[in-house]
Amino acid sequence: MTARVVMKLRVEAARLATPGVLHLTLVHASRPELPAWEPGAHVDLRLPDGRIRQYSLCGDPQDRRTYQIAIKREDAGRGASRWAHDALVEGAVAHVSAPRNNFPIREAARHVFVLGGIGVTPGLPMAHSLAAEGADVAVHFCARSAADAPLLAELSAACGDRLSTWFSAEGRRFDPRAVGPYCEGACLYVCGPQRLLDAVRDAADALGWPETSIHAEAFQATLDENFKPEPFEAKLASTGATLHVPADRSLLEVLRDHGVTMPSSCELGVCGSCVCGYRDGVVIHRDAVISVADRQDRIAPCVSRARVSVTLDL
Numbered sequence: 001m002t003a004r005v006v007m008k009l010r011v012e013a014a015r016l017a018t019p020g021v022l023h024l025t026l027v028h029a030s031r032p033e034l035p036a037w038e039p040g041a042h043v044d045l046r047l048p049d050g051r052i053r054q055y056s057l058c059g060d061p062q063d064r065r066t067y068q069i070a071i072k073r074e075d076a077g078r079g080a081s082r083w084a085h086d087a088l089v090e091g092a093v094a095h096v097s098a099p100r101n102n103f104p105i106r107e108a109a110r111h112v113f114v115l116g117g118i119g120v121t122p123g124l125p126m127a128h129s130l131a132a133e134g135a136d137v138a139v140h141f142c143a144r145s146a147a148d149a150p151l152l153a154e155l156s157a158a159c160g161d162r163l164s165t166w167f168s169a170e171g172r173r174f175d176p177r178a179v180g181p182y183c184e185g186a187c188l189y190v191c192g193p194q195r196l197l198d199a200v201r202d203a204a205d206a207l208g209w210p211e212t213s214i215h216a217e218a219f220q221a222t223l224d225e226n227f228k229p230e231p232f233e234a235k236l237a238s239t240g241a242t243l244h245v246p247a248d249r250s251l252l253e254v255l256r257d258h259g260v261t262m263p264s265s266c267e268l269g270v271c272g273s274c275v276c277g278y279r280d281g282v283v284i285h286r287d288a289v290i291s292v293a294d295r296q297d298r299i300a301p302c303v304s305r306a307r308v309s310v311t312l313d314l
């Protein structure tokens with residue numbers, strides 16, 4: 001995996017999609033085309049203090065001239081969204097990476113989406129693309145009210161009667177059983193806050209959905225505060241070198257200490273930048289980005305660890 005190109009993009013348009021969600025249209029100052037992307041992809045937005053935040057691309061992948069992202073203002077957050085809302089006005093420059101896709105459309109006979117609030121952003125181009133192909137798609141969009149539902153008009157135009165809206169303040173709180181019973185070959189995509197992901201997983205489990213058919217994009221990894229890291233050994237398959245990972249250091253840090261070049265971005269287990277392969281060992285997965293199926297041979301070394309030892313495909 002290579003480091004991602006960072007581009008200086010100009011804010012061509014900035015508008016409030018809802019009172020708390022800023023919708024940005026970004027263009028390159030000189031290049032007519034931006035790197036291609038697939039529905040579900042995100043970009044990294046680099047903040048002035050060096051921090052990085054991921055935002056899903058919510059425009060049309062066929063439109064190579066612009067990227068569109070939507071940023072929810074989190075007044076109780078760590079300041080990234082407040083900075084974006086205040087600083088990214090029309091004409092401002094944003095430092096944005098080339099896209100990466102951790103949430104791709106899967107091969108499936110039926111696609112069911114549950115999107116909560118700003119979780120609409122990856123789901124909109126995915127559902128749009130599938131609906132345009134005539135695929136079997138159902139989309140559930142949950143928000144407090146229609147006025148608080150970002151990109152509702154765009155999602156409605158893309159999905160037509162495949163869209164069900166759930167607005168709690170209007171007397172229609174989302175019922176996760178609405179995903180319906182599992183049918184062979186179906187795929188369930190969930191994007192939104194953790195409580196929505198948990199509720200949908202529980203309901204889907206009760207309705208017979210196999211874990212491997214459920215794909216979630218979380219806003220943050222749920223890290224267990226009671227987790228007690230233990231030291232372990234990491235072996236590099238290419239050289240046979242064995243590195244000791246103490247309890248108070250991440251595997252990513254130790255790899256870097258030993259000269260292994262590792263890309264990273266969030267260092268929180270959500271972006272997928274640092275993910276690499278492993279061959280054997282019992283891995284303690286603590287990320288929110290690697291699918292259940294891929295956990296057999298992929299690890300996010302920024303947050304995940306191993307019991308006793310692991311051999312990395314590095």
Ligand code: FES
Pocket residue numbers: 263264265266267268269270271272273274275287289300301302303
């Ligand atoms: S750096 Fe983002 S998942 Fe590891």
